[in-house]
Amino acid sequence: MKKHQITIIDIARQLNISKSTVSRVLTGHPSVSEKTREAVLKLANELDYQRNMLAINLMSSQSHTIGIIVPEFVTSFFPMVIMGAQEVASQAGYNVLISQSNESYETEVANAKVMLDNRVDGVLVSLTRETRNYDHLKVFQRKGIPIVFFNRVCDDMQVPKVVVDDYEGAFKAVEHLILTGRKRIAHLGGPTSLHVSKKRLEGYKDALRKYNQAIDPGLILDYDLNLEKVKIYIKHLLDLPEPPDALFTINDPTAFEAMIFMKAKGLKIPEEIAVVGFSNNYGSTLIEPRLTTVAQPTHQIGQVAAQLLLDQINSDASEWKPIYRVLKTELLVRGSS
Amino acid sequence: MKKHQITIIDIARQLNISKSTVSRVLTGHPSVSEKTREAVLKLANELDYQRNMLAINLMSSQSHTIGIIVPEFVTSFFPMVIMGAQEVASQAGYNVLISQSNESYETEVANAKVMLDNRVDGVLVSLTRETRNYDHLKVFQRKGIPIVFFNRVCDDMQVPKVVVDDYEGAFKAVEHLILTGRKRIAHLGGPTSLHVSKKRLEGYKDALRKYNQAIDPGLILDYDLNLEKVKIYIKHLLDLPEPPDALFTINDPTAFEAMIFMKAKGLKIPEEIAVVGFSNNYGSTLIEPRLTTVAQPTHQIGQVAAQLLLDQINSDASEWKPIYRVLKTELLVRGSS
DNA sequence: CCAAACAATGGGAACGTTCCCAAAAACACC
DNA sequence: GGTGTTTTTGGGAACGTTCCCATTGTTTGG
Numbered sequence A, B: 001m002k003k004h005q006i007t008i009i010d011i012a013r014q015l016n017i018s019k020s021t022v023s024r025v026l027t028g029h030p031s032v033s034e035k036t037r038e039a040v041l042k043l044a045n046e047l048d049y050q051r052n053m054l055a056i057n058l059m060s061s062q063s064h065t066i067g068i069i070v071p072e073f074v075t076s077f078f079p080m081v082i083m084g085a086q087e088v089a090s091q092a093g094y095n096v097l098i099s100q101s102n103e104s105y106e107t108e109v110a111n112a113k114v115m116l117d118n119r120v121d122g123v124l125v126s127l128t129r130e131t132r133n134y135d136h137l138k139v140f141q142r143k144g145i146p147i148v149f150f151n152r153v154c155d156d157m158q159v160p161k162v163v164v165d166d167y168e169g170a171f172k173a174v175e176h177l178i179l180t181g182r183k184r185i186a187h188l189g190g191p192t193s194l195h196v197s198k199k200r201l202e203g204y205k206d207a208l209r210k211y212n213q214a215i216d217p218g219l220i221l222d223y224d225l226n227l228e229k230v231k232i233y234i235k236h237l238l239d240l241p242e243p244p245d246a247l248f249t250i251n252d253p254t255a256f257e258a259m260i261f262m263k264a265k266g267l268k269i270p271e272e273i274a275v276v277g278f279s280n281n282y283g284s285t286l287i288e289p290r291l292t293t294v295a296q297p298t299h300q301i302g303q304v305a306a307q308l309l310l311d312q313i314n315s316d317a318s319e320w321k322p323i324y325r326v327l328k329t330e331l332l333v334r335g336s337s
Numbered sequence C: 001c002c003a004a005a006c007a008a009t010g011g012g013a014a015c016g017t018t019c020c021c022a023a024a025a026a027c028a029c030c
Numbered sequence D: 001g002g003t004g005t006t007t008t009t010g011g012g013a014a015c016g017t018t019c020c021c022a023t024t025g026t027t028t029g030g
Helices: A008-015 A019-027 A034-047 A053-060 A077-091 A105-117 A135-142 A166-179 A195-210 A227-238 A252-264 A298-313 B008-015 B019-027 B034-046 B053-060 B077-091 B105-117 B135-142 B166-179 B195-210 B227-238 B252-264 B298-313
Strands: A065-070 A095-100 A122-125 A147-150 A161-164 A185-189 A220-222 A246-249 A274-279 A292-295 A324-327 A330-332 B065-070 B095-100 B122-125 B147-150 B161-164 B185-189 B220-222 B246-249 B274-279 B292-295 B324-327 B330-332
Touching: A008 A019, A008 A034, A019 A034, A053 B053, A065 A077, A065 A105, A065 A298, A077 A095, A077 A298, A077 B095, A095 A105, A095 B077, A095 B095, A105 A135, A122 A298, A135 A147, A147 A298, A161 A166, A161 A298, A166 A185, A166 A195, A166 A246, A166 A274, A166 A292, A166 A330, A185 A195, A185 A227, A195 A220, A220 A227, A227 A252, A246 A252, A252 A274, A298 A324, B008 B019, B008 B034, B019 B034, B065 B077, B065 B105, B065 B298, B077 B095, B077 B298, B095 B105, B105 B135, B122 B298, B135 B147, B147 B298, B161 B166, B161 B298, B166 B185, B166 B195, B166 B246, B166 B274, B166 B292, B166 B330, B185 B195, B185 B227, B195 B220, B220 B227, B227 B252, B246 B252, B252 B274, B298 B324
Parallel strands: A065 A095, A065 A122, A122 A147, A147 A161, A161 A324, A185 A220, A185 A246, A246 A274, A274 A292, B065 B095, B065 B122, B122 B147, B147 B161, B161 B324, B185 B220, B185 B246, B246 B274, B274 B292
Antiparallel strands: A292 A330, B292 B330
């Protein structure tokens, strides 16, 4: 069925030397004579020899692969993070096994199992919005496989995490709205189970507190990130006796939906209602007015997370520290506020 | 360093049976007594046994992995395709090794080598805009590893390909512009090396021919997909003695750039100039006016390509046929035209 | 009750590497 | 030319499975 693949044994036989010697040449081991080295290299090239990572992996008990589990792939955020991570990983000779949980806990569990089966050398995880139980991830710890969380992190586990300063980002966003004269700032937040939702909500509240604005619970809504529901929440807010004059959303796609709905309703943005999003997703400069948003260093998140993971892979488990890296956000003020 | 992993030998020893029997239970082989089966399953569960794909892969000479090489990750197009492919692949028990060539020929070559090293069971490829030489991909054929192209295909190789009907999509787009009264339709196309660029250009020309409109070479530009250059080309078109009253671009991001530039110049879209893009990327409903575009069935492209690949993997090389699947596009008429 | 058939199990090679240890070859020195 | 040292090479185990073949144990039928 499958064609015969050239192995080091083929090379050894043809040159009448042992496979050990061939292996030494191919791995760059010094103690081999110049003459044999050349002969091996030449023949390997002629035969189009390709090392078999399957064998190397088994031999070394390492897959030379890191796994990445992300909740989705549609918004540009995670692909960007993955780009950063992949850069660092392949630099270090690691492959990247990507899987999407599709925001489903069950799928996340299944993905984790695949990673385990394939003996990934480490894993990068951003949780689904559903995940409440972390047993499937604690397995990695138990088996001595390093794990690093990013963005949507797990408070229950003492492992490295890479996040952005969601609190400060939200604080700056809301502060900006206050300083531009907004009096009733609504917040359409994410599910309370997510760490990021909590932090952004805190930032929102503290900004209001600092400037002595009342925190009106009626202006704070949390939703499950299902974009189709945005309209409902916005409608509810606009129908309030005292509707908001500004809106801070958990992320950009939510802000987009909100803006489209409000524009259709004839509301003037930013005159009647200002909008600020979070993440600086693709599209935030396309919509009109261009969306003010809190930019996250997506690429860097991936790089840092991958580097922390590699550091663990290359060190003894006893030295692992639950480093908590908080990256800076940047408020990009644009037309919507 | 690394913790000892439970193997079938551990299980065998504890139960005083042979590893063969344990293996039989775990792989679902029928000829094993109910009693032993239960005992093995129970202990495996207790010990948290996890099969070692590294060993299975070597033993079976299969990585149970398919590779995907895409030029980029930033626009939503390729991530969507990957989602479709991943769905089909994991259904069939295959992992997916994704790599981006970053539109660089060199990176594509390097990626191909990684795939080869890792003995992927098959590979899905969409070429970079630079790729002119296909030796690094012909290696797969030579080694008996199935390869399927999608979107950006290689005319030189007799292998399955999945594309959308670029010709018809472009034709319909331009026909729509003609039927809505446009007289001077410009085309900002992609690099002539890409199959898609050629097909879309053909569709553009044939639509003009059908309706007896002159093909003005001055209105046809091809560029290297470097978005920063869009402004230059658009400026050139607008400065013509007889500027165009419609623009058909090679893809949506190009249309976005063009629209932003033209809006800044004070042009009314679609009154003074209509715009039609290609791909229905994320953002085409965000920009104002909403972009008329030719939608591609991204998800389906991935599914079909993956299925064709699996079909090859599961059949003898002698039966492989260079199937050419052309999927339908759909013209979405929106505000920009 | 014995042969034949079948069910259940064990032993060991194989997959393609790496790496340790020992052996052989080459070289230096007195 | 023999001894000691260094360089170069070969042999073989190991990684964790699967799978073929042989063996043992159990049942069936005459």
